[in-house]
Amino acid sequence: MIATDERTPPSPALPAPGPLAALVDAGLEVPVLGGGFVRHVNLDVAASAPALDAVAAHVARVLPYYASVHRGSGYPSQAVTTLVEDARIAVARHVGARVDDLVVFTRNTTDAFNLLATAVPGDTVVLDLEHHANLLPWRRRRVLVGSSTIAATLDALDSELAARPAALVSVTGASNVTGEVLPIDRIAQLAHARGSRIAVDTAQLLPHRRVDLAASGIDYLAFSGHKSYAPFGSGALVGRADWLDAAPAYLAGGGAVESVRLDRVDWKLGADRHEAGTxxxxxxxxxxxxxxxxxxxxxxxxxxxxxxLTERLHAGLARLPGVRVLRGFDDAADRIGIATIELEQGSVGLVAAALAAEHGISVRTGRFCAHPLFDRVAHRANGLRASLGAGSSADDVDRFLDALARLVTDGPSHAYERTPAGWCPRIDDRPRLAID
Structure with missing residues (x-):
């Protein structure tokens, strides 16, 4: 049993890094039950990451020039038109796009894959470990159930494509449940050898690792700004132009057309074709x-x-009794800063509620919009996920491990009840947020 008056000790063999980047939520204090405030520990960045300070400052500088784009004659309109097109170039450069690839701005990864799904001229093969954003959009979908190892899963994928060719293989770069990183270069080679293109969901991977589309042989990739420290409702689909130029316009409206008559519409090619509206x-x-x-x-x-930080987190979790860390593959050698656990006893929903209400720590519970994978690797109905980012620190990890140990051993210090909205304190004396 873990004593309730002990903190989980950090490993002396590991450094204790502080935040790598300045974020707008740095130093945010949140109320806890019984009165008082504590520094907020955000371990839910895999769901949505706060804005970088530099991003918030940039947005503040942009806002005075906000105006119509592409057709306005005024200085602000011309300035923001340049901003948009420079942003397109910046995205292409960051992901290593080929010179003739398109960068289509979208709302998020889900939006990007729904767009790409309209353009795929045949079947799409996906793995069962995908986030729903890369599982549900495909119109002609074939799902391959993963094996216990990456090696066996890739062998099965190769056999599937050999037996039944597919236009596209679409896979995640890193699992949002386990954090395990897939060998994208190898999957791209395998897909191309079987005559398929490859799309990669980099929503989780890109905020942690640089992705090079051309060097990896990726045909398409998608990602979300809200997971990449820019939570302002943007994302992107980057990749080969031919399928996208042949697809119907994703949104029918102004900006996507060359000309409109009552009996005929001439649609543009390129990114404009799919970016109608303001x-x-x-x-x-x-x-x-x-x-x-x-x-x-x-x-x-x-x-x-x-x-x-990831090693510190996983090493600490391994020391906790009654806690099991989920894995998708026995041979996964690389992972980003995600750990999803299930409890031998008790409710992860109750633990998450107590982490927030009593300790000021944000995590996430559920099946993480990856139900098939979760159902395959978990023993319980729901899990609890802690996720790290550029603003995370060793103290964040230690506070989480210490609070989790106390809750697993002794339970919450306050009474909770299960409601339609989930577990909530029976008496919640925390002040409600009021933003003027």
Whole structure:
């Protein structure tokens, strides 16, 4: 049994890194039951990451110039038109796009794959470990159930494509449940050898690792700004133009057309074809600025910071009795800063509610919009996920491990009840948020 008056000790062999990047929620204090405030620990960044300080400052500078895009004659209109097109170039550069690839701005990864699904001229093969954003949009979908190892799963994928060719293979870059990173280069080679293209969901991977579309042989990738420290409603689909030029316009409206007559519409080619309506100028500018800031932080620094915290998190969880960390593959050698656990006893929903209400720690519970994978690897109905980011620190990890140990051993200090909205304190004396 873990004593309730002990903190989970950090490993002396590991560094204790502080935040790598400045985020707008740094130093945020939240109320806890019984009165008082504590520094908020955000371990739910895999769902939505806060904005980088640099992104928020950039948005503040952009807003005075907000105006119509592409057709306005005024200086602000011309300025924001340049911002949008510069953002397109910045996204292409960041992901290593080929010179003739398209960058189509979308709302998020889900939106991007729903767009791509209208363009695929045949079947799409996906794995059962996919987030629903990369599982549900495909119109002619074949789902391959993963094996206990990555090697066996890729062998099965190769056999599936050999037996029944597919136009597209669409896979995640990193699981949002386990954090395990897939060997995208190998999957791209395998798909191309069987005459298929490959699309990659990089919503989880891109905020942690640099993705090079051309070098990896990826045909399409999609990602979301809200997971990449730019939560302003933007995302992108990047990839080969031919399928997208042949597809129907994703949104029918102004900006996507060359000309309109009552009996005929001539649609544009390129990104414009799928970006009808007034664009999310602020979101696109924020996304480009976030990617530039990630580049400034450096790939090596980001990897070392996250690797140290991820090891600290997993090592601490391994010491806790009654806690099981979910894995998808026995041979996965690489993972981003995600750990999903299930409890031998008790409710993860209750634990998550107590983490927030009593300790000021945000996590996520459920099946994480990846139901088939969760159902295959978990023993319980729901899990609890802690996820790290560029603003995470060793103290964040230690506070989580300490609070989790106390809750698993002794339970919450306050009474809770299960409601239609989930577990809630029976008496919640925390002040309600009022934003003027």
């Amino acid at each position: 664009p999310n100028v602020v979101g696109f500018a924020a996304l480009a600025r976030a990617l530039a800031e990630l580049e400034r932080l450096g790939d090596t620094a980001r990897h070392e910071h996250e690797a140290a």
